[in-house]
Amino acid sequence: MIRNKMRLPIYMQYLISYAIVLFIPTFITGVVIYKSILDTVREQSLAANEQMLKQVGEVIDTKFLEMANIATDLSTNPLVSLSQYRNYFYFYSMRHAMNYRLSNTFLHEVFLYDREREYLYSSVSTYSLEVFNDVYKYQDWPVDDIRDTLNTSIKPVLRKAELINGESFITYLRPIPVSAYKPNGTAIYLIREQVFRDLLEPVLLYKGNEAFIIDKEGEIITGSYEGEPLEESIIAKLLSTDHKKQVIHKNHLGQSVNISYVQSKLTGFIYAVATPEKELFKSVNEIKYIALLSFMFIILLGSFGIYISMRFNYSPVRRIIASVEEIWGEIRDENGFKKIENALSTAEKWKQQNVLNAPYVRQHLLLCLLQGRITNKEEFNKAGSFVGLAMSQKSYFVAVIQAEGMLQTGMNDHILYRELELKGYQVFELQTEAELTLIIGQNTNSLPKDELVSVQQALTEELNQVVTIGVGTAYSELSQLTNSYIEASTALHHKFIFGSGKVICFSELDPRFSRKSYDVTESTEHLLVHLDRGSVDQAMKTVGILVDEIKGKSDSLFQAKSNCIEVINAILLFLRQRYSHINYSNSHMFPDVISYANFNSIDRLLEETVDVCRMACEIIQSGGIHLDRISGTDRIKAYIQEHFDDYNLNIQSMAADLGFSVSYISRIFKEDTGNTIMDHVKELRITKAKELLKTTELPVQEIVELIGYKDVSNFIRKFKQKLQMTPVEYRNYYKANKNQSEGF
Secondary structure (H helix, E strand, C coil): CHHHHHHHHHHHHHHHHHHHHHHHHHHHHHHHHHHHHHHHHHHHHHHHHHHHHHHHHHHHHHHHHHHHHHHHHHHHHHCCCHHHHHHHHHHHHHHHHHHHCCCCCCCEEEEEEEECCCCEECCCEEEEEHHHHHCCCEEEEEEEHHHHHHHCCCCCCCEEEEEECCCCEEEEEEEECCCCCCCCCEEEEEEEEHHHHHHHHHHHHCCEEEEEEEEECCCCEECCCCCCCCCHHHHHHHHHHCCCCHHHCCCCCCEEEEEEEECCCCCCCCEHHHHEEHHHHHHHHHHHHHHHHHHHHHHHHHHHHHHHHHHCCHHHHHHHHHHHHHHCCCCCCCCCCHHHHHHHHHHHHHHHHHHHHHHHEEEEEEHHHHHHCCCCCCHHHHHHHHCCCCCCCCEEEEEEECCCCCCCCCCCHHHHHHHHHHCEEEEEEEHHHHHHHEEEEEECCCHHHHHHHHHHHHHHHCCCCCCCEEEEECECCCCHHHHHHHHHHHHCCHHHCCCCCCEEHHHHCCCCHCCCCCCCCCHHHHHHHHHHHHHHHHHHCCCCCCHHHHHHHCCCHHHHHHHEEEEHHHHHHHHHHHCCCCCCCHHHCCCHHHHHHHHHHHHHHHHHHHHHHHHHHHHHCCCCCCHCCHHHHHHHHHHHHHHHHCCCCCHHHHHHHHHHHHHHHHCCCCCCCCCHHHHHHHHHHHHHHHHHHCCCCCHHHHHHHHCCCCCCCHHHHHHHHHHHHCCHHHHHHHHHHHHHHHHC
């Protein structure tokens, strides 16, 4: 007792379980999305940094290439010659030839060093090594080391940034002549470190960014950074080929740093940029905070929505309990599940009673299928779910079995059917007069002739009678099963030609039977137009012409049957759609396809077609129905009046909603009004726009939306085409006339 009292209500138990179900995928989705964003940001950052570093590298490579060209010029230019520069008069007259700074602002100064005389020449002056050292005071490069490097270097030398006279410079040396075994001079380039830092500035996108230029030996030449430079272990990783343009490490502050880098193929320099991950993912952290709030909001809102839905609309258990109490006529003092258990027990008893009626329901549904009352699998499966009927195959065909004596139904459990089903076929049985009709489903395109022959032989042996089977064509649309039945019956009647005791397929008959020599579609549509307008005399005249054409142009009885049944079906479908509120007791409301298929006279079938049309005319002429009838054109106008402000309005959707074809509504509207449907829509919209322009101060944009247009310029063009003025001009014109009238 205490346990039952403490137990949560059923809907609360469901609420908690559904909330958990909502939480788990939402949480997993959030984690996956967050990780995806992190990876995307890291990849985009890597790509952006790599691209900018490549651009910086290309600029610096170009400058070093220019310095190499200058060294070549110093080696080959006859105006710049160490032997001639030793003549001071010549040097001072030609020193302008060394003013390479004019064409390359990258350089601060260019010197030519004569190794033999230990003299330096520039565009400004000449220097001995001692004077040069006094003028350009290297803080960490003594004069003896300078002399030794200038005299002995046989390949380019690049010194990292160092102080000269209190300002940081990078010194670059190239022996000349270029590629000489024993150079006689050295080109010296002085470059301000700030020039390199300015080139690195574009890659510093984030707060705390640091940029470095590292030579092939792993020494940092220069960079834009504060605090400690990169550790040797990190530089070693950058120089190795094991990493793919990205290294992540901890800096001296313990922060995770993401390093992107590229290496120049020309100079071998590594250009690297280091970004703290907290700055790199700063925007992501903001998104994470918003996502967390959104996640909590979704969970709360989802839980509340589940609660409301279960409490008021989607609480099936509670509604079952209420239904049980309503059926019992009392509220019993029982647990909710106990009530459901009792209800299921009662339902089981009802099910046992319904089992007795199931065969009759099955026969009824299958007959509806042949009559065309059920035209799709969804409708059939829904109706047949209560008696175990369901269609799941790709296509279906009809086989009509006839024996010398009466065949009995109830053979669904027959071993012959089970063999067909084991081979993947689906079999439904229907008793029709002296025949047994099978509706067989298959997933292949070819008919199972061999299997049907086996069934025919087994039935012949079991019944000790001559058994003949007529087989129709397989169709993927259930609405075509009527044709398949007629084809099967036609094939069966050919036993008088081919002989009894066989399986006769309609597809094996003379091709003239399957070839449609006369198409009744257009004539049938004309007939329906007359019926819809209530022109019964014209309808009867049209059906008379139609049956004459069927009789004269049909090459066979089968073709006549098919055409007549097509006309009859169209008339009955028209009546069911247009007058669905009428309760029809007339047996003609659904075609007796079984009887039609067995007609052996064209005249009798044509008379039946005329009778069905006459019956339709009588229904139309009856007082109650005629007063309720709305003509097709009036229905179209009423539909347009209701939906003209919908910018999605089109003839296709209109025809579908009204139950007409597009060609039908277009033709009858044009015949009755002289205008097309869309011209009428356009006229109605412009009329409504004129009214709103007169009576409101709404802007044209809003008026355009209210009358069903999306494109303002398109509406203005149509309005001006109609009234020879724009909407604004029309509004001003109306106001002016109104004020003038009030003045008088």
